[in-house]
Amino acid sequence: MTEMSGADMVVQALVDLGVDTVFGYPGGAVLPIYDALFNHPTIRHILVRHEQAATHAAEGYARATGKPGVVLVTSGPGATNAVTGITDALLDSIPMVVLTGQVPTTLIGTDAFQECDTVGITRHCTKHNYLVMDPDRLGPIIHEAFHIATHGRPGPVVIDIPKNVQVATGTYSVPELIEHQSYRPQVEPDADAIADAIALIAAAERPIFYTGGGVINAGPDASAALRQLVGLTGAPITSTLMGLGAFPSDDPKWLGMLGMHGTYESNMAMNRADLIIAVGARFDDRVTGRLDAFAPHAKKIHIDIDRSSINKIVPVDVAVLGDAGRALDALIGAWQDKGHKARDLGEWWRRIDGWRATRCLDFPEKKESGAEIMPQRAVKALFEATRGRDPIITTEVGQHQMWAAQHFGFSAPNRWLTSGGLGTMGYGFPAAVGAQVARPDRLVICIAGEASLQMNIQEMGTVSQHRLPVKIFILNNEWMGMVRQWQELTYESRYSNSYSDSLPDFVKLAEAYGWTGLRIDTLGELEDGIRTMIDTPGPVIVDCRVAKLANCFPMIPSGAAHTEMILQPSDVIGTMDDEAKALV
Amino acid sequence: MKITTEAGERHVLAITVDNEAGVLAKITGLFTARGYNIESLTVADITADHALSRITIVTSGPPPVIDQIIAQLDRLVPVHKVIDLADQGAHVEREIALVKVAGTGEKRIEALRLADVFRAKVVDTTLTSFVFEITGNSDKVDRFIALMRECGLVEVGRTGIVAISRGPEAV
Numbered sequence: 020m021t022e023m024s025g026a027d028m029v030v031q032a033l034v035d036l037g038v039d040t041v042f043g044y045p046g047g048a049v050l051p052i053y054d055a056l057f058n059h060p061t062i063r064h065i066l067v068r069h070e071q072a073a074t075h076a077a078e079g080y081a082r083a084t085g086k087p088g089v090v091l092v093t094s095g096p097g098a099t100n101a102v103t104g105i106t107d108a109l110l111d112s113i114p115m116v117v118l119t120g121q122v123p124t125t126l127i128g129t130d131a132f133q134e135c136d137t138v139g140i141t142r143h144c145t146k147h148n149y150l151v152m153d154p155d156r157l158g159p160i161i162h163e164a165f166h167i168a169t170h171g172r173p174g175p176v177v178i179d180i181p182k183n184v185q186v187a188t189g190t191y192s193v194p195e196l197i198e199h200q201s202y203r204p205q206v207e208p209d210a211d212a213i214a215d216a217i218a219l220i221a222a223a224e225r226p227i228f229y230t231g232g233g234v235i236n237a238g239p240d241a242s243a244a245l246r247q248l249v250g251l252t253g254a255p256i257t258s259t260l261m262g263l264g265a266f267p268s269d270d271p272k273w274l275g276m277l278g279m280h281g282t283y284e285s286n287m288a289m290n291r292a293d294l295i296i297a298v299g300a301r302f303d304d305r306v307t308g309r310l311d312a313f314a315p316h317a318k319k320i321h322i323d324i325d326r327s328s329i330n331k332i333v334p335v336d337v338a339v340l341g342d343a344g345r346a347l348d349a350l351i352g353a354w355q356d357k358g359h360k361a362r363d364l365g366e367w368w369r370r371i372d373g374w375r376a377t378r379c380l381d382f383p384e385k386k387e388s389g390a391e392i393m394p395q396r397a398v399k400a401l402f403e404a405t406r407g408r409d410p411i412i413t414t415e416v417g418q419h420q421m422w423a424a425q426h427f428g429f430s431a432p433n434r435w436l437t438s439g440g441l442g443t444m445g446y447g448f449p450a451a452v453g454a455q456v457a458r459p460d461r462l463v464i465c466i467a468g469e470a471s472l473q474m475n476i477q478e479m480g481t482v483s484q485h486r487l488p489v490k491i492f493i494l495n496n497e498w499m500g501m502v503r504q505w506q507e508l509t510y511e512s513r514y515s516n517s518y519s520d521s522l523p524d525f526v527k528l529a530e531a532y533g534w535t536g537l538r539i540d541t542l543g544e545l546e547d548g549i550r551t552m553i554d555t556p557g558p559v560i561v562d563c564r565v566a567k568l569a570n571c572f573p574m575i576p577s578g579a580a581h582t583e584m585i586l587q588p589s590d591v592i593g594t595m596d597d598e599a600k601a602l603v
Numbered sequence: 604m605k606i607t608t609e610a611g612e613r614h615v616l617a618i619t620v621d622n623e624a625g626v627l628a629k630i631t632g633l634f635t636a637r638g639y640n641i642e643s644l645t646v647a648d649i650t651a652d653h654a655l656s657r658i659t660i661v662t663s664g665p666p667p668v669i670d671q672i673i674a675q676l677d678r679l680v681p682v683h684k685v686i687d688l689a690d691q692g693a694h695v696e697r698e699i700a701l702v703k704v705a706g707t708g709e710k711r712i713e714a715l716r717l718a719d720v721f722r723a724k725v726v727d728t729t730l731t732s733f734v735f736e737i738t739g740n741s742d743k744v745d746r747f748i749a750l751m752r753e754c755g756l757v758e759v760g761r762t763g764i765v766a767i768s769r770g771p772e773a774v
């Protein structure tokens with residue numbers, strides 16, 4: 020209980036909460052907090068070049084560590100620039116606390132310089148937000164905000180702090196017990212639900228695990244429990260884009276990702292299964308395909324921390340409300356208590372092996388050393404070259420993201436950072452910055468598209484300033500490839516505005532920022548180029564020229580069923596009816 | 604291509620929330636953002652210390668949508684409790700309307716006679732006008748207003764619905 024300025028309270032609270040890193044950008048309305056941070060002994064401030072990048076960097080930090088990412092920006096344009104990353108964190112359930120400066124309370128509502136209604140603008144893209152009108156409330160609110168951001172289904176919380184509240188003095192206090200009056204998500208699963216789930220699992224002939232980002236959010240123990248339960252039951256497992264890494268991709272039970280660009284075997288197994296065990300996944304439209312054809316024969320168990328995710332899209336038979344890790348532990352306990360043994364799933368596995376035999380991720384390519392590089396080959400080569408180095412991979416959004424998800428193998432959580440729910444181009448590079456700050460000794464690679472990278476390319480300066488050895492590996496196809504692919508599929512190849520015209524010379528750009536720049540043009544140069552990238556200390560951009568018109572398969576077109584996958588280019592018709600065109 | 608929407612049944616939700624700035628915006632915003640209906644909305648604080656408010660929302664939708672609305676409301680940080688009064692057995696709904704009619708002669712007398720039938724109170728009078736206060740369920744209020752149209756109706760103000768379950772228990 021000491022008297023101090025609001026700005027000092029903010030910094031004190033961050034220290035008390037164990038915050039070691041803040042991503043931010045100063046401005047008039049946060050100058051008192053910046054002054055309190057000046058030469059701070061334990062909090063490192065990472066100065067970005069655009070506030071959107073601060074939010075994505077905080078997401079990258081959070082995703083790589085499991086700790087909340089912290090952002091500090093000024094009022095008005097600082098806050099509005101942060102909105103995309105805040106929304107991204109909401110959709111992907113990333114714990115994040117964003118401190119925004121605000122005009123002094125006496126000027127709120129007067130259209131003051133750099134005033135915007137930050138709590139109004141962020142009301143529906145945050146898990147919760149606050150406008151702090153009294154310095155005495157700063158301590159309790161900041162502590163509560165971290166609690167809310169990290170408990171239950173994680174998400175972004177905004178704290179808007181008027182400048183006079185930062186300057187005024189008051190009493191800093193820490194709430195003794197941070198238990199919110201009304202926000203108390205259920206963490207422990209109900210025993211009855213667990214018993215019902217185990218009965219279904221034990222009886223299933225064609226079970227499949229379908230897991231999502233919730234398993235990653237539940238921490239490394241949840242991933243370990245998932246591996247154990249899959250092992251006990253002998254069932255196959257697939258995962259969403261956000262869930263990659265929770266289960267090792269080299270395990271024979273792993274079927275690969277499911278959904279729009281998932282594997283044939285995953286989607287067919289979902290369609291033919293008699294039991295789906297969904298863990299921390301939310302039946303997103305990218306996953307289900309046409310709903311009335313989704314898993315028609317399956318009973319469904321849904322484990323989720325967010326009750327609103329249950330029965331939102333797909334009605335389920337057993338709902339297990341709670342933390343994914345606790346629920347998986349409880350399932351393992353119940354399985355063992357009942358003395359269940361894995362059933363003979365031989366018939367089921369024989370069918371799965373049949374679907375696997377289509378080798379749906381294979382792609383046509385020329386093998387001579389002067390040949391153009393297929394983007395899939397580039398990802399595979401990157402994976403091979405970094406095996407054993409336990410890299411952290413981030414992606415931008417587009418075809419390269421899907422190729423990375425399909426062809427890069429992950430064996431542990433918190434190594435795969437991608438924008439799933441919002442699909443934000445411009446996420447991957449700043450996320451790599453955040454991950455590298457959190458894990459300075461690890462190999463952090465952003466697999467980028469040449470178009471997405473340009474959305475936050477200004478962060479090259481951030482990387483140089485903070486001496487971060489981030490690697491950017493561009494799959495440069497000179498197209499907004501994913502857009503071009505949809506135009507090919509849906510609009511008879513009328514490529515409206517999807518060509519990446521006037522690209523910079525990425526090698527020269529790298530040099531301009533004091534990075535190393537490399538260009539890879541042919542298959543023969545691929546492995547050496549990747550090796551040079553890895554061996555070069557400091558930040559590197561690799562401009563890897565890949566086949567320009569390659570498309571990402573397999574693919575379930577929008578509004579189609581899991582069984583209606585396009586496996587290869589020759590399956591493409593080139594037009595769609597209006598119902599399909601209306602879907603995203 | 605035509606865009607279609609699904610019809611559904613009417614539900615009355617009683618939502619207990621922290622009485623703080625922005626909560627109402629958060630809740631109404633949730634309804635608009637997710638495309639749910641609001642047919643009626645009332646709000647007032649309900650505790651002596653003004654810490655909690657009760658929001659009564661009348662909405663409609665098929666059962667899974669109602670379930671989803673409740674789950675979405677329930678996870679908002681300032682929301683303490685969401686109750687679907689339809690799930691709680693019988694409940695009572697009331698609404699107040701203030702109805703102004705103007706006129707003289709036979710119409711004025713007829714207005715007063717009908718008000719008496721509906722147990723509406725006269726809360727303001729001039730030589731050429733009445734303001735009636737009528738309390739009841741929305742049907743009754745609707746019917747009264749419809750009749751007043753024939754008797755010189757000039758203005759209506761309605762509160763929207765408040766509701767509570769029958770019996771001794773709090774829900």
Ligand SMILES: Cc1ncc(C[n+]2csc(CCOP(=O)(O)OP(=O)(O)O)c2C)c(N)n1
Nearest residue numbers: 417418419444468469470471498499500501
């Ligand atoms: C901020 C934002 N704007 C637009 C889009 C739509 N979009 C999705 S993928 C894509 C093209 C991405 O191109 P590139 O980064 O070169 O990746 P590629 O598909 O070629 O691998 C676009 C424009 C988006 N996802 N995010």
Ligand SMILES: [Mg+2]
Nearest residue numbers: 468469498500
């Ligand atoms: Mg591209």
